[in-house]
Amino acid sequence: MQVRIAESIALVTIGDGVIAALFPARHAARWMIGPAPVRRVVAMLVEHPGLMRAAGVAQVVAGIAWVAALPPKPR
Numbered sequence: 001m002q003v004r005i006a007e008s009i010a011l012v013t014i015g016d017g018v019i020a021a022l023f024p025a026r027h028a029a030r031w032m033i034g035p036a037p038v039r040r041v042v043a044m045l046v047e048h049p050g051l052m053r054a055a056g057v058a059q060v061v062a063g064i065a066w067v068a069a070l071p072p073k074p075r
Contacts, residue, residue, distance in 0.1 A: 003070055010070075014063035020056025024049035027056075 020027045028045035045052040 003073075006070055007067055010063045010066040013066070014060050017056040017059025017061075017063060020059065021053050022056075024052035024056065028052045 025046050028042050028049070032039055032042050032046070045055075
């Protein structure tokens with residue numbers, strides 16, 4: 001069961017990364033919520049979509065690496 005949960009989280013991470021890579025400013029702007037420090041970081045990502053795109057690509061790579069490291073069969 002834990003392997004399936006880990007794989008599900010990795011799938012969400014990969015999907016979020018793809019969206020961030022393809023639509024960086026729009027994706028960041030959708031998260032303009034919460035406390036002021038969080039909104040300031042998000043505003044920076046909206047203004048600098050290349051950073052958001054790079055973070056998205058890193059998410060995709062990390063998600064794929066995570067899935068690759070999981071055991072082939074749930075225990």
